[in-house]
Amino acid sequence: MVKPVSLDMSSPCTHSPVMRRRGPALEKAIFDATLCELADVGYAGLTMEGVASRAQTGKAALYRRWSNKDDLIVDALDAELRSKVDAQPDTGSVRDDILELMRAMAAFLASPAGSAMHTIMNECVHGRAPVEPESPEIMIKRRVIEPRRQMLFEALRRGVKRGEVRSDAVSERVVEVGPALLISSYLAHGGPVEDAELVAIVDEVLVPLVRA
Amino acid sequence: MVKPVSLDMSSPCTHSPVMRRRGPALEKAIFDATLCELADVGYAGLTMEGVASRAQTGKAALYRRWSNKDDLIVDALDAELRSKVDAQPDTGSVRDDILELMRAMAAFLASPAGSAMHTIMNECVHGRAPVEPESPEIMIKRRVIEPRRQMLFEALRRGVKRGEVRSDAVSERVVEVGPALLISSYLAHGGPVEDAELVAIVDEVLVPLVRA
DNA sequence: CTTCTAAGGAACGCAAGCGTTCTTTATGAA
DNA sequence: TTCATAAAGAACGCTTGCGTTCCTTAGAAG
Numbered sequence: 515m516v517k518p519v520s521l522d523m524s525s526p527c528t529h530s531p532v533m534r535r536r537g538p539a540l541e542k543a544i545f546d547a548t549l550c551e552l553a554d555v556g557y558a559g560l561t562m563e564g565v566a567s568r569a570q571t572g573k574a575a576l577y578r579r580w581s582n583k584d585d586l587i588v589d590a591l592d593a594e595l596r597s598k599v600d601a602q603p604d605t606g607s608v609r610d611d612i613l614e615l616m617r618a619m620a621a622f623l624a625s626p627a628g629s630a631m632h633t634i635m636n637e638c639v640h641g642r643a644p645v646e647p648e649s650p651e652i653m654i655k656r657r658v659i660e661p662r663r664q665m666l667f668e669a670l671r672r673g674v675k676r677g678e679v680r681s682d683a684v685s686e687r688v689v690e691v692g693p694a695l696l697i698s699s700y701l702a703h704g705g706p707v708e709d710a711e712l713v714a715i716v717d718e719v720l721v722p723l724v725r726a
Numbered sequence: 727m728v729k730p731v732s733l734d735m736s737s738p739c740t741h742s743p744v745m746r747r748r749g750p751a752l753e754k755a756i757f758d759a760t761l762c763e764l765a766d767v768g769y770a771g772l773t774m775e776g777v778a779s780r781a782q783t784g785k786a787a788l789y790r791r792w793s794n795k796d797d798l799i800v801d802a803l804d805a806e807l808r809s810k811v812d813a814q815p816d817t818g819s820v821r822d823d824i825l826e827l828m829r830a831m832a833a834f835l836a837s838p839a840g841s842a843m844h845t846i847m848n849e850c851v852h853g854r855a856p857v858e859p860e861s862p863e864i865m866i867k868r869r870v871i872e873p874r875r876q877m878l879f880e881a882l883r884r885g886v887k888r889g890e891v892r893s894d895a896v897s898e899r900v901v902e903v904g905p906a907l908l909i910s911s912y913l914a915h916g917g918p919v920e921d922a923e924l925v926a927i928v929d930e931v932l933v934p935l936v937r938a
Numbered sequence: 939c940t941t942c943t944a945a946g947g948a949a950c951g952c953a954a955g956c957g958t959t960c961t962t963t964a965t966g967a968a
Numbered sequence: 969t970t971c972a973t974a975a976a977g978a979a980c981g982c983t984t985g986c987g988t989t990c991c992t993t994a995g996a997a998g
Contacts, residue, residue, distance in 0.1 A: 745964090748964095774955075774956070774957085775954090786958085786960095793957090795956095
């Protein structure tokens with residue numbers, strides 16, 4: 515048997531067409547591909563074929579591991595989230611704490627993973643009957659939305675202690691304002707939210723709203 | 727030819743299985759079906775077959791009028807919007823003006839048309855290359871979102887004149903807060919927003935935010 | 939080097955939705 | 969009453985994605 519003519523006159527080690535990944539390396543590539551597909555074409559538009567092709571693998575490799583779209587997506591999100599837990603900011607001023615949190619949220623939203631999650635949160639409102647306990651959107655609420663909310667609460671509570679924040683500003687609805695504006699701006703401009711916009715949101719809305 | 731055995735022993739005039747609508751009456755039914763389908767299964771999930779079946783007609787009746795999904799949707803939204811222009815409230819107090827506007831928005835969002843539009847605004851972020859000038863989402867922005875924004879602006883401006891509102895509260899970002907919270911609440915609870923919630927948003931967030 | 943596992947890739951049958959066409963027949967106007 | 973129109977609905981071929989199966993061969997383990 516003739517060794518297949520290696521037309522590979524490319525760089526020394528970059529994975530040439532013939533370069534087979536296995537196990538964890540392959541899974542990582544599949545997860546990345548899944549999140550990028552989600553961000554690009556949305557949940558409804560995502561296809562196993564699309565993921566396989568983007569990951570440069572075959573459908574069989576996917577079905578060997580996950581039995582359907584949702585399982586794959588949940589695992590991809592889960593894997594991504596394991597490495598992403600940012601810390602509670604504590605700058606000494608509410609304004610800066612809040613800005614810090616808004617920046618973290620905006621950065622996340624701009625990443626493939628964040629964009630993928632936002633997509634899911636919007637699209638999955640439909641058609642899923644009683645909402646399964648480990649559906650993608652439930653997982654996102656628990657592991658992404660809720661922790662950020664808590665950090666905002668904490669920042670406000672500290673502000674109250676320092677006398678910067680009126681005590682009745684520590685409420686569900688007030689905490690919701692920042693994230694809601696972030697999403698709103700993200701949707702309106704159809705892309706990552708500029709830092710200047712974040713600063714404006716904080717200084718024009720959030721600070722005046724909570725100030726003692 | 728035997729007259730087909732009319733098994734119709736049902737109510738006098740309610741459209742029995744054999745009852746053929748034409749022209750405007752049929753179109754109205756198709757538009758309603760389209761909006762309901764949008765609200766139920768989303769933009770991606772909407773099929774011509776689904777619409778036809780819900781409207782109790784055939785696909786041919788659809789394709790005789792519109793050449794594709796988008797044309798149908800645009801026309802359905804357009805027809806719905808013709809009859810829906812609510813007036814600028816003017817109660818004499820910002821608080822009540824804003825509450826009135828929030829109620830109008832919430833009511834709209836709860837209707838099939840509103841729900842359909844929200845669905846479109848979320849799903850159509852994807853895959854539409856340069857965004858056609860008369861795509862559904864552009865039309866919605868122009869005819870639904872923008873007018874409401876202007877009414878909010880107007881309410882705030884009046885508030886400033888009366889001395890109720892600090893003058894620098896009349897800004898893009900401030901105006902965005904109400905709608906953003908409305909959507910946020912709608913998504914969080916996955917259904918119509920309670921009136922009590924609207925009142926809470928207005929009294930806990932919007933009024934404190936703009937107060938002079 | 940040999941051996942076993944699984945990756946890459948192509949092909950399959952199946953189901954759903956598209957957009958079209960055809961037939962039958964109810965409806966509204968002449 | 970007659971007649972042209974178009975509604976209801978079934979059937980069509982086509983495409984896309986699903987989930988499966990198969991074969992060849994690369995990579996890891998011994």
